[in-house]
Amino acid sequence: MKIVVLSSHTASLFWFRMDMMKDFIKHGHTVIAIGSESEDSWENQFREKGIRYKQIFVERNGINPFSDLKTYKQLRQFMKEEKPDKVFAYQAKTVVYGSLAAKANRITEVYLLIAGLGSVFRGDGFKNKFIKMFMKIEYKAACKASKKVFFQNKDDKDEFINNGLIKEDKIVIINGSGVNLERFRPEPLPEIPAFLFIGRLIKDKGIMEYLEACRRIKVEYPEVRCMLVGPYDSNPSALRPNELQPFMEQGIVEYFGEQSDVRPYIKQCSTYVLPSYHEGTPKTVLEAMALGRSIITSDAPGCRETVTDGYNGFLVRVKDIDGLVEKMKTLIEDIPMGKQMAERSLKLAREKYDVNLVNKLIIKTMGLM
Structure with missing residues (x-):
């Protein structure tokens, strides 16, 4: 199968999701990684791992609707051209626009990871409440377009359920991103704290x-x-x-x-x-x-x-x-x-x-x- 893994932060993709993507490959699947940073900087690093890398435009911290529309259009066009069998997305903007772009191309095998809710979602103040209102609408649409949604903690899961953003039968709890115990091995403690x-x-x-x-x-x-x-x-x-x-x-x-x-x-x-x-x-x-x-x-x-x-x-x-x-x-x-x-x-x-x-x-x- 052809699997697309989406993130708005390329370094996070490479360092935090590499073990997962390599496991996809071990099971005989093709992986395409999508991030916001330049192909010149990252293409070779991903290729060395047997993964194709593609850049899309994502304004990670912005709230400009025209920028977000550009992200959605690029993802929709990409899905149309590549026709992936499954999509795995995490981080707010790629979760929302990746799932909607997949839906627009009749891709139903969409899996989302809610790896923490940011300061905007949990913050106070009029501006935050206004943005949060739109984020709820977007997250609800994303969850509806997905097959399953992974959560890393009970608090985020409860937040989605209490706000009516997801049905419980779509939820899967995982223990974080996990840690590679072969790469991260125990070391002696220093003498001075x-x-x-x-x-x-x-x-x-x-x-x-x-x-x-x-x-x-x-x-x-x-x-x-x-x-x-x-x-x-x-x-x-x-x-x-x-x-x-x-x-x-x-x-x-x-x-x-x-x-x-x-x-x-x-x-x-x-x-x-x-x-x-x-x-x-x-x-x-x-x-x-x-x-x-x-x-x-x-x-x-x-x-x-x-x-x-x-x-x-x-x-x-x-x-x-x-x-x-x-x-x-x-x-x-x-x-x-x-x-x-x-x-x-x-x-x-x-x-x-x-x-x-x-x-x-x-x-x-x-x-x-």
Whole structure:
């Protein structure tokens, strides 16, 4: 079969969905990956994996209806020319316009992944409510055009059901994107406690809370390292370089920029920290667990699924800097507890989040066995 995998972010396709696409190929199917970034930059990388790559126009963070119409038209034309047997789409705009473009071409084998609801969907204020109203209409149409919809956490699933966007018989729950346990292997913990945040530098990821917590930690524990990995972003809530610069100049955080391989940085930390406001299921947390690291994350949709509080890490309230500092201090001062939590994280990664288990459920649901 010919399978199209759609995303509005090409790097996410390559790094987060590659294991799934390779499994599609192992089962004898052809895969075409569709993203928003240039074919010159990505075509060869996908080709090396046996995947064809095609660029389409997607304005990821915009609300211009003419831009969205352009996205829909390109996808509709692509579906008409390629005639895929099945479509797998994730991220808001490609979920909506990909499913509608498939429907326009009488493609019924459409599978969607809701990998977290963004700040617009969960936010407050008049503008957010106005946009959310249209997003509900779009998501409802997308779900109607799909055969099955994958959710990574109960909160997002309940949000869709409570808003009447989907019928329960279309829902399939999966344990995040899974983690490749062959690639992400356990590593010894550093002798001195160290913390790490990986993610796009947007405020909804809890970046400001992390930076402020690191500031306080470094005053009391100057020997402790606080590390940061991730790119700047076009999101309206993105952190600006001049906002991060003082933390770097004062030696509060070590910033390593965007990295294609995060393993060397996870290896350097003892605890992975992600105080995000909402996620699908954060893949970086699963990767840190697979390397055997304790976790501090938010008691928020998607994040809370990865941690049993006090077992393999700690949950803190969203935007609670005091609570975050308290848990960081606990793991600095109680090294044996941190080691025990790290071992439990690895156990959870192996038992629950193995990418092979996740992909097996997706492949079975899509009828690709």
